[in-house]
Amino acid sequence: MNGTVVKNKLIFDFASGILGPAKSLFASTYLQLNSNASKISNTFENMLGENLMDIENIRPKNLTYTDCINSENIKSASNLKDPLSSFFGNLNNLDWKQVYKGFKEYTASIDDKDELKLIKMEPGVSVPLHSHGGKEYILVLEGSFCDEYGEYSKGDIQINDQKIKHTPIASKSTGCVCLSITEKDVIFFGKYGSFLNLYTFIKSFFKQK
Amino acid sequence: MEKSNLNNLMNRIQKDRDEMAFSEIFDFFAPKINAYFIQNKIKIESSEELTQEVLSTVWVKSNLYDSTKSALSTWIFTIARNKKIDFFRKNSKITFQEEDIREFLYQDREVDPIEENEAKKQIERINNELDEQQKIMIKMNFFENKSHKKIADELEIPLGTVKSRLRHILTKMQGFLR
Numbered sequence: 001m002n003g004t005v006v007k008n009k010l011i012f013d014f015a016s017g018i019l020g021p022a023k024s025l026f027a028s029t030y031l032q033l034n035s036n037a038s039k040i041s042n043t044f045e046n047m048l049g050e051n052l053m054d055i056e057n058i059r060p061k062n063l064t065y066t067d068c069i070n071s072e073n074i075k076s077a078s079n080l081k082d083p084l085s086s087f088f089g090n091l092n093n094l095d096w097k098q099v100y101k102g103f104k105e106y107t108a109s110i111d112d113k114d115e116l117k118l119i120k121m122e123p124g125v126s127v128p129l130h131s132h133g134g135k136e137y138i139l140v141l142e143g144s145f146c147d148e149y150g151e152y153s154k155g156d157i158q159i160n161d162q163k164i165k166h167t168p169i170a171s172k173s174t175g176c177v178c179l180s181i182t183e184k185d186v187i188f189f190g191k192y193g194s195f196l197n198l199y200t201f202i203k204s205f206f207k208q209k
Numbered sequence: 210m211e212k213s214n215l216n217n218l219m220n221r222i223q224k225d226r227d228e229m230a231f232s233e234i235f236d237f238f239a240p241k242i243n244a245y246f247i248q249n250k251i252k253i254e255s256s257e258e259l260t261q262e263v264l265s266t267v268w269v270k271s272n273l274y275d276s277t278k279s280a281l282s283t284w285i286f287t288i289a290r291n292k293k294i295d296f297f298r299k300n301s302k303i304t305f306q307e308e309d310i311r312e313f314l315y316q317d318r319e320v321d322p323i324e325e326n327e328a329k330k331q332i333e334r335i336n337n338e339l340d341e342q343q344k345i346m347i348k349m350n351f352f353e354n355k356s357h358k359k360i361a362d363e364l365e366i367p368l369g370t371v372k373s374r375l376r377h378i379l380t381k382m383q384g385f386l387r
Contacts, residue, residue: 005379008386012379016351017290021310028314039327040386042279044351046328047335048290049283051352057240058247060257065235069228071265083314110310 006159011037015044022116026181028083030139033155088118091177096120103127119178121145121170129167134183136160143176145169210237215281222271231268239264242289248353249293259296263289291315335385343378350375
């Protein structure tokens, strides 16, 4: 799957409501910052909404319209326009952890199989050449960065898998703040651990094709 | 029921809090919303409760619906989807230490909606490009949220084929989503 298709898959999965909490927060921030992504999600919701029109009816047995009018358990309307600050509060007040000079991160405490992190890079700072275990999603929140594949600014996302090796560098003038998702990789321990790890390694190698 | 007719009914609810108009909206959508929940593997006792919550939301928050921005079915679908997320969250085996953030992420957030006409054109183009089986697969995957394995079983095709076909569909749709 090429990059754009993977991005759309994220949007579709969000619209279907099947993403876990970490990816949901990531995707909703992406839709908020990127109007094109937001349009795609809208189109897709319209497609899914059409399915509702064609669905084969199953009439509720114990429900009348007056039950709905008299129902009182509706929460007041919330209009949260900024999912990120609703969750993290002011980003400047977070307890950032310095990984090395000019590179800080903050890991969100979300109970999910995916890890959600904020990354802050000072102007001109780079990340040494690396590749990824699981898939990694990066969304630029402020500033920009570039790597061998292009430049990424506010609202852009980059999705990396095992075959990507890259050296991101934060913009010399602005630095950058990003939101990232790392899909946790399964690492096996115990008696057969090394064998299983080798097996997943070989399997992932062939998946690259 | 015609879309324009549905919009008239919604209009009467918004302007006059017209209960008769709501009863027609109820008769039309309640069986569809209920069916959506059942397709998404929610048991009938809960599906009716959720259907009630969706339609109560339609009644209470009718002013949030804007017919120039989306079809009524789209708006109602998103409410139902949000209730579904909330339902699975509450019934998940994982005990959440704090509230699952999806609860607020999926509530009536305003995201740059596109004009309905623009959406309609794009959907038409996508529908023209996809054949029947491809449409069914999109529906099973994204609307009914069936696993690849389940789709393979129901369509009686190998799992690998399901995966490669879905990949192909997504690539194909790519050309129509800008």
